[in-house]
Amino acid sequence: MTKIDSFAAVLDDAAHHAHDVQQFPAGQFDLDQAYAIQRASIERRVARGEHRIGIKLGFTSRAKMVQMGVDNLIWGWLTNTMMDEDGGVVDLKRFIHPRVEPEVCFVTRRTIDAPLTALEAVDYLEAVAPAMEIIDSRYRNFKFTLEDVVADNCSSAGLVVGPWSRDFSGLPNAGVRMQFDGRDVQVGSTAAILGHPLRSIVQASRLLHQAGLSLPAGSLIMAGAATAAEALTPGLHVQCRIGSGAGALGQVAFSTR
Template structure:
């Protein structure tokens, strides 16, 4: 199963989701870990994690009671202001997010003050998601096994960690046209709660967030499909922005 999702991501080819009942969520995380391990054996390096289902509406839509998480590697990094090639993806979409840079180890049950003290910096970010399943259709175990649809991330400039990020306006534009407007408050009511959840989730897997890790806090708005030739830009109140280009 790990080989199947890994090859789909590596070749940018769609596959059918796993048959209902084939996997439970615990199994799915084992597939995810094995799939990413294949990437590491090819020379990629782990750089952190991403969170999914960080809005109540998305949880209700998927019929789940908790967030999901996926692993990030250095090969997923897209240079800020750089370019991506759609041929490397199946049906990519982009979401506006915030990213955190971990300065002190975090794992298990932690509090908001502990999380705040563990952050080294915060940045505007965009995640490129790309379910490898045909027609972007999947159930919970299938999406977890597929590394929570994680495919790429674009990071803006890092800012100091003590900024108030509770309710920052976020605007994502495609080719100069505003397509998504939201607030950082849409991320679990406060983005720092995403880090509380991240520490708990990786702790349950016997892991920890380490100094230097990047954590994508989850989407603040709906995702936008990407098309050839597009210019994508995110602006976040008080934090600045990030942008990238889709090759024509």
């Protein structure tokens, strides 16, 4: 087993059996190797019968990039077993220390196989929806380096997607409100996602191109968090609403047990 495969096995086992692991010693792998570990970990999931349904983006705020000392977003894979139903119940036993973030989700209508411009991006999209991502670092105490989190599939663990819309006009600077049991826990704006969520499609196309990959039509793209994450506990009703009035994206919700 190679070093890459060894790290991938540790992280995949932690995710599969919902147990945390110690952060790896510093300098064990660089960023390119971290993405190789991520790919090897996802291949282990595919071998168990999962299939890829899209990608998620991380570090979509300038403040987060500065904090981590990077110039680009990071990204990870989404698989079918990560998705839960809008309005359904999410079993927290399959996670270690889950947190939830309000997001915008896109579905592609054309294969993304080259870097896109901002003008081209919307032509590659079928629809947009309000969404929430459940993140769950496999590292103890949610502590990690940039390389660690990339290797760990950027903490991707679950997602819930609301109703789809073909209207993209309400995306810039739409209000975002996430509630637990009817109480506001995070309030923000879609402008926190790279200034405009459609810019995440441009960035995703560049990242995929750099990795020598394409994204098939019908794939999901989680554009990145609009606010900070909130820790999840059993017995909650979690709801996120994006926008208001005629241009609102709508709402997405789930309960926890």
